[in-house]
Amino acid sequence: MSRFHDEVQAIRARYPEGSRSAALPALRLAQEKHGWLSRQAIEETAEALDVTPAFCYSVATFYDMLHLEPVGKHTIDVCTNLPCALCGAQRVIEAFESELGIHAGETTEDGEITLRAVECLGGCGYATVVAVDDRYHHSVRAETVPEIVGGIDGGT
């Protein structure tokens, strides 16, 4: 059996009843391995969890952090919920758009960076909050955007 299969069994052992509770950690692991949840990734996960691929799809479609289509190697998530919005999040996301030459929701042509608007990231007192590969940057302003993009590995 594959290493992925073994890793999923180790996760399952931490939960009661069997266990389907490993679904989210297993899908996350598959996504880390494949970059996104391709058909192959879903099928491997279903196999390891002893559930149907359809079950894995139904779960994966529910959660924003699980990707059923390819995303860039790096992700930039800009919070545009109310507290950040009141403090200028729109100017920040526009600065990222012009720095990267893409719209929110798109990936750079070289497949490196996906830019997204996201809902509240839980850092509202330090607006605008931007997560680069899930690491938070606080108090981001339009002027600090080029520095953030430049700091990304292989950034444009």
Place this chain on the structure above:
Amino acid sequence: MAEHKVLLAGADEHDLTQLAEYRAIGGYAGVAKARAMTPDALIAELEKAVLRGRGGAGFPMGRKASLIDRKSAKPKYLVVNADESEPGAFKDREVMGKVPHRLIEGCLIAAHAIESRDVFIYIRGEYLTEYEILSGAVEEARAAGIFGDVEITVHRGAGAYICGEETALLESLEGKRGQPRPRPPFPPIQGLYYAPTQINNVCTIATVPVILEMGAEEFAKTGVPSSPGTAIFSVSGNVARPGNYELELGTPMRELIFEHAGGIADGRELKAVIPGGSSVPALTPDEIDVRLDYDSLGAIGTFFGAASLIVVDDRCCMVQLALRSTKFYMHESCGKCTPCRVGTRWMVQILESIENGTATHADLELLDSVGDNILGKVLCALGEFAVYPVHSYLHKWREEFVAHVEHGGCPFAGSSSLEGIFAPSDQHAHTPAGEEALV
């Protein structure tokens, strides 16, 4: 009143993510104290403290523990709700990042009370750094033999606001789509895997060691009698010093906004305060002479919620505020109930027509009635969370909505602080060329 650090005590002076430093300030003494008590005596002590749930509903934690069916042959579970996703809230993140051992200590004490050996901490997927800190602290405490026969598992979510609702959280923790369950049965009777389950917010559980340290009687003397203790208030929006402030319950709202948080930024005027996170009715400037506790806020028609104040200044268009708020709830609706799934979308469409000037007076009534048809007709409170704030904007700032209709567009004419604000529901993912998406 100065800040009153109890939950966050010691975090400024010490690195409390380290077990040795937490122990040096008396950490984990509460576990020993609790384990010397019978579960019944411990629950009685917790009930005496009247620790009201910090996740929003304010139900007393000790009373919840007393409802657990401890005689059940099934395992008993303790689940900590660390899914914090309410717009405006960022307090649980600070607790996990700065005082993870206080949360773990609270878990061990609460587990003893309900005779549980299995604790799950469900942390929102986006909190990667806090997940690492908390997991590190769990490992360290386990290796030091503090757990006894209890096991603590930190479980990561994957991006879904609804998973903060307790029964949706349980579904998600069972590996499923996070859709709320009908109640009854309530979790203390049938929760995780149909076994008796206690669910509490991070700040609720992290306060438990404080009660053991002070004694319930002393604890109950802090704050106000109906809501003892402190709360960490998250203040965001247009204030000079946004951030988290731990204060005794019952502190005047005006003091928090104008003293601790430094008042309105950039010399602007206060326009609105949304006091409990974006899901509660907003207050006008002449309503803010209120004390920050569950009952005082309830008495003026709003909620304590997540103790998170979003402060809005006079540059903000209330229609745009309503629209951006409703787009969030529409995006996060789990889709199970028709009034919520369809109603939130309909509200967005009506608000868009008001903002772009194509709405009539009748549409204002329609917005009201679509909301009325969600309230009380849905399975969980998310539907209500979409409606409460919008109804408050529509009723308290009615002249602004009417002005949109009569002027045929936004009277701010592009100068609102929320002008053009983009929402995730406005964007569709674009697949890089050459790759096939599956759905």
